[in-house]
Amino acid sequence: MELNSVKEIDVVIVGAGPCGLALGCDLARRGVRALVVEQSPALFPGSRGKGIQPRTREVLDDLGVGDAVREHGGPAPVGMVWQDGERQQEHDMFRRASPTEAEPYGEPWMMPQWRTQEILLARLRELGGDVAFSTALTGLDQDADGVTARLSTGSVRASYLVAADGGRSTVRRALGIAMTGESVDPAPMLVADVRVAEDALDRLNWHVMSGEQGFLTLCPLPGTADFQLVAQFKEGEPDTSQEGVRALVAARTHLTAQDITEVLWSSDFRPRAALADRFRDGRVFLAGDAAHVHSPAGGQGLNTSVQDAYNLGWKLGQVLRHGAPVALLDSYEEERRPIAADMLGLSTRIHRGEQERGAATQQLGLGYREGPLSVGRAGALHSGDRAPDGPAYGPADGPADGPADGGRRLFDIFRGPQFTLLAVGTDTGLPAFDSGVVRVHRTDAYEAYGKGLFLVRPDGYIGWAGEDTSGLAQYLAPLGVAAVTRC
The missing domain is CATH 3.40.30.120 (Glutaredoxin)
Known part of the structure; x- marks a missing residue:
């Protein structure tokens, strides 16, 4: 998709992660003209946010992708604890509840993030939208009537702009909105998607290895032949090269370097928790990781992000298509920022071992009783x-x-x-x-x-x-x- 002139649209969405794509789908089905721009040439390739909580499954079902999520995902495997190359015991890290009439999804669902994004992009295109890849935001200006987004491929004039461009958000920095937070764990971590030789490790469990250097886990990703590898580094820095990932597995597990037949993607990160000081600046909104950054523990980041989009989408639709007062958009920050703060605290406590994964992680109990749109x-x-x-x-x-x-x-x-x-x-x-x-x-x-x-x-x-x-x-x-x- 080429942009080489000023065009009038309703909403520019910066970032084609789960949050931006979910918002694009929601706006498209409301007849809102939205443009999703992504600076990368393709969708994010890794498994990173692999856990889909029950409430998010309900959201995805409403957006029209419930069948695809069921087809390509699966329940989280039960953990298997290893010590010195020997299986010790199973340990289930999750609360598993049977579906009920009121809550049709009872447990977390596993699906690599790249698959979630593929499914949402297909749905967006089905609804008549698309993503402009290789298109970076280089600047923006806003006034009382709209936002001008300066892109690497041209300029776009829109009524609103939504930053869904991740924890290092270009938009948030351009607006000068600070993030307040803390380091959750000083130890750096490595995450990678790998293939493992068929006879080297079964796919029935989420394999957990602990050691003096930090933990290492290998989780089979449903619907694929891949495992997600996560490793903590109490000393030293992660080596994300293919050779480094293979050497890491050989050093900390009973597997050999040759048992890792392929390294598909790898990255390093330091777990932190941070919350944007505000979620709105005039006609620009922050959503997803641009507004809140989580530890991966408890699987709250992607889920909170998709639900940001779900909250904001209908409000933009009412203002742009049904004449609702612009003041309705104030309720986005009023409702979502307290939720994000609570989920950040939950993720941090789980990461530090201060709280078990339980009903709170499923997000079914979240709500807006104290919000400005709740009456009676x-x-x-x-x-x-x-x-x-x-x-x-x-x-x-x-x-x-x-x-x-x-x-x-x-x-x-x-x-x-x-x-x-x-x-x-x-x-x-x-x-x-x-x-x-x-x-x-x-x-x-x-x-x-x-x-x-x-x-x-x-x-x-x-x-x-x-x-x-x-x-x-x-x-x-x-x-x-x-x-x-x-x-």
């Missing part, structure tokens, strides 16, 4: 809570869907870029909407909800809740939604 409560839920899944009993939400629900789930009803007004166990009158922005559905009483009316936001959280429609119209107006009649 009904039944078992408070506004700001995640909207549970469950059977969609009762009449369908429109003639095109037929006379009955046909075995659908509530997540099937919520899927898409719209709000959903859900009437649970009540026959109170409901408003109608003429814009297609709100889907209306009735369902029988259900324990996860109780009884009442629940307005489910496009990102799957309860925005408003009540026993009847009193106050609903007033809530919706600042979101660019108007009710027209009662039925």
Whole structure:
């Protein structure tokens, strides 16, 4: 894709990682003209962020890639502890819960980051978008009406710009936004994707080797023939060359250098936790690693990043396509920055061995109860809570869907870029909407909800809740939604 002149678009997204691609998909399905630019010539090639938490699986399902994620990923292997070349015992590092009606995904899902990005890019192209590769941001200017992004291939004029360009964000630095944080661990680490000889190591476990020089793990990556290698260096610096990676494995495990048949990608890093002092500067937003940098422990970085995009996407859509006041965009930082701060603390505690991986890492309990868009409560839920899944009993939400629900789930009803007004166990009158922005559905009483009316936001959280429609119209107006009649 060539850019050689000033073009009018809605949003420039800088960075084609999971965050930028997820945001691109969300905006594309809302009819928002977005351009994703990536300075590299291709997608990131490594496995780095390989853990997909249950809440993020729900997000990806809503974005239309749930089947691909199921096909190409798999559950996290149980850990196998080794000592002096001998298996010692299994140790499961994760909380594994059985799926329930309300929570259909019970455990973390493993899939290398490069695969996640491939799936999201394919979805973006399916929705009519794309990525401009080999296109670097060289500068930006903003005014009251928009942002001019100066790119290595030309200039683009947009209403908004989103920085999804990673921990060393060019955009964040250009804006002068500081990152406040700390070193999580002074010991440097190496991460690599490697191939292992078939008879040298099984793919049934996540292999963990400890030693005086630091730990080393080899985790089989589902859907591939690869392992992700992670090694800590209590002394010295990582050698990321192919020879260095092979020598490292030979020195710290029972494998030989020749057992590593291929080194596909490698990198070094120092675990740190840092949070941007603010997530917005005028018409520019920070998302993903540009806004928060995590230790890899607990698998929170990629997941928090994708959920940043999920929160910001619908708000940009309402402002740009449905006339919502610009003030709605203030809620992005107000809602996401506290979540990112909490997840940074969680990742750091897990890395330091101060907390086990548990329910908190799954991110199903996160919400916005104290956020500016949360009003009311009904039944078992408070506004700001995640909207549970469950059977969609009762009449369908429109003639095109037929006379009955046909075995659908509530997540099937919520899927898409719209709000959903859900009437649970009540026959109170409901408003109608003429814009297609709100889907209306009735369902029988259900324990996860109780009884009442629940307005489910496009990102799957309860925005408003009540026993009847009193106050609903007033809530919706600042979101660019108007009710027209009662039925």
